[in-house]
Amino acid sequence: MAKPNSVKIVEVNKVGPPPASSQNSTAAPNSLPLTFFDLMWLRFPPVQHLFFYEVPMVSNPTFFDSIVPKLNHSLSLTLHHFLPLAGSLTWPETSHKPLVSYVEGLDGVSFTVAESEVDLYNLLLSETDFSKATACHPLIPHLALSPERAAVLSVQVTLFPNLGFCIGLSTHHAVTDGKALTSFIKTWSEICKLGGDDDQLIKPLYDRSVIKDPKGLEEIYVEQWLKVDGPNNRSFLSNIELQVPPDSVRGTFELTRSSIEKLRNLVEIEMAKKQNKKLVHISTFSLACAYAWACLVKAEDISTNVVFLSLPVDCRYRLEPRIPNYWGNCVASKVAIAETRDVFGKEGFVVAVNAIGEAIKSLDNIGLLFDGAEKWVSGMSSLPPFRVYSIAWSPRLEVYGTDFDWGRPRKAYVTSIDRTGAISVKDSRNGDGGVEIGLVLNKHHMDAFASLFAQGIDEDLPA
Numbered sequence: 067m068a069k070p071n072s073v074k075i076v077e078v079n080k081v082g083p084p085p086a087s088s089q090n091s092t093a094a095p096n097s098l099p100l101t102f103f104d105l106m107w108l109r110f111p112p113v114q115h116l117f118f119y120e121v122p123m124v125s126n127p128t129f130f131d132s133i134v135p136k137l138n139h140s141l142s143l144t145l146h147h148f149l150p151l152a153g154s155l156t157w158p159e160t161s162h163k164p165l166v167s168y169v170e171g172l173d174g175v176s177f178t179v180a181e182s183e184v185d186l187y188n189l190l191l192s193e194t195d196f197s198k199a200t201a202c203h204p205l206i207p208h209l210a211l212s213p214e215r216a217a218v219l220s221v222q223v224t225l226f227p228n229l230g231f232c233i234g235l236s237t238h239h240a241v242t243d244g245k246a247l248t249s250f251i252k253t254w255s256e257i258c259k260l261g262g263d264d265d266q267l268i269k270p271l272y273d274r275s276v277i278k279d280p281k282g283l284e285e286i287y288v289e290q291w292l293k294v295d296g297p298n299n300r301s302f303l304s305n306i307e308l309q310v311p312p313d314s315v316r317g318t319f320e321l322t323r324s325s326i327e328k329l330r331n332l333v334e335i336e337m338a339k340k341q342n343k344k345l346v347h348i349s350t351f352s353l354a355c356a357y358a359w360a361c362l363v364k365a366e367d368i369s370t371n372v373v374f375l376s377l378p379v380d381c382r383y384r385l386e387p388r389i390p391n392y393w394g395n396c397v398a399s400k401v402a403i404a405e406t407r408d409v410f411g412k413e414g415f416v417v418a419v420n421a422i423g424e425a426i427k428s429l430d431n432i433g434l435l436f437d438g439a440e441k442w443v444s445g446m447s448s449l450p451p452f453r454v455y456s457i458a459w460s461p462r463l464e465v466y467g468t469d470f471d472w473g474r475p476r477k478a479y480v481t482s483i484d485r486t487g488a489i490s491v492k493d494s495r496n497g498d499g500g501v502e503i504g505l506v507l508n509k510h511h512m513d514a515f516a517s518l519f520a521q522g523i524d525e526d527l528p529a
């Protein structure tokens with residue numbers, strides 16, 4: 067019997083933008099230097115996503131003769147505006163830092179077409195069972211990495227006969243963050259839906275001079291990376307091999323709009339009781355992250371005195387001047403800190419909201435945005451001896467709005483959290499302003515988390 071995780075690879079080809087001669091001058095630059103924001107992620111494992119689309123009764127001919135060519139052609143048109151994604155990262159001896167460049171005829175996006183041979187669709191989308199974390203791996207495209215060269219994007223489309231298909235993406239974080247990747251995916255889906263290029267689409271800003279670096283972080287990060295397993299280590303391979311823990315399972319948990327409102331009321335009541343005027347930031351994001359974090363600390367029965375939660379912060383709206391359309395990496399990191407025993411307490415969730423709120427509130431002071439940034443690369447190049455929780459993705463990136471012409475995704479996963487251990491936070495599929503939490507844990511911790519998660523929102527919280 068076939069193992070319930072196998073797909074048949076039908077073809078692998080390379081997709082690039084249309085030839086330069088056939089295009090107008092709005093193309094993205096062929097080559098870009100990395101900024102300090104990019105350098106932070108130089109050896110980070112690929113960020114991987116899966117988007118499942120339900121297309122009942124989809125046949126093999128429809129998929130191979132219509133859907134795949136449509137996705138392939140629109141990808142090519144889209145890459146014209148996002149050339150770095152079709153390129154490669156290199157670090158020539160003549161350059162003091164790495165760069166990403168696209169060379170026509172050499173580079174391109176690896177595009178794999180596959181067919182699922184078993185019912186992976188129902189296995190992975192089951193609402194009642196947790197799927198094995200590795201079950202979805204055959205749907206994720208390989209991102210070619212070698213010491214000398216790293217691919218930036220690879221794509222895989224996989225057919226589930228009669229059920230639908232899935233689009234898998236692997237990307238290199240040193241070239242794109244969540245906002246930049248989302249702008250590419252949204253543009254691709256729009257072009258696919260419209261059936262051609264659209265000049266009205268918002269064009270990315272590639273100008274690197276808008277990124278100021280008064281602390282000299284670029285120099286610091288380059289020096290630090292060269293020294294990790296160095297001297298002069300210009301490799302793209304990580305010194306830390308992040309593994310998917312054996313026996314881990316993948317879980318998705320929904321906080322509906324009304325659950326979030328209940329949580330918000332709970333926090334406000336607790337704050338009023340204590341006449342605590344300190345808490346000034348109670349957003350949907352902080353409530354959702356705090357709830358997941360508090361449940362997780364309890365489920366994992368953490369024994370350290372203090373717990374940390376690292377939050378990604380989009381700096382595009384926080385730099386002066388603002389750079390909303392900047393394309394590349396522009397995320398910083400803020401860490402929320404709480405005493406573990408307080409998180410375990412009856413008001414653990416409120417403690418977690420406070421900790422996250424304080425971390426986010428500190429961003430009002432732009433001077434604190436890069437506080438401690440000198441140590442960000444050293445933090446990335448070694449594993450801490452204790453659990454550091456982190457958040458991946460953001461509800462604001464609205465993955466469930468990604469419609470390539472086959473409707474909203476039936477399900478979207480940030481699958482790479484299985485290596486990083488991050489908590490993924492996304493918008494809710496039903497578009498009600500709720501939040502979807504994604505986790506990969508061992509089965510024992512997942513069961514404990516599920517129970518705590520359900521208890522907390524089922525309890526009679528004031529609505």
Ligand SMILES: CC(C)(COP(=O)(O)OP(=O)(O)OC[C@H]1O[C@@H](n2cnc3c(N)ncnc32)[C@H](O)[C@@H]1OP(=O)(O)O)[C@@H](O)C(=O)NCCC(=O)NCCSC(=O)CC(=O)O
Pocket residue numbers: 113243244245348349350351352377378379380381397426457458459460462480
């Ligand atoms: C620091 C933050 C997380 C804090 O978020 P918060 O929502 O708590 O606070 P905030 O000040 O931004 O927003 C306060 C309120 O205004 C609303 N609001 C503000 N700006 C908005 C916008 N542009 N679009 C829609 N809503 C917006 C919020 O929804 C919220 O309302 P309401 O409470 O009603 O909702 C965020 O500002 C931020 O930078 N988010 C982006 C993170 C990101 O890019 N992540 C991807 C990283 S890359 C990645 O993850 C890849 C990987 O590593 O795997």
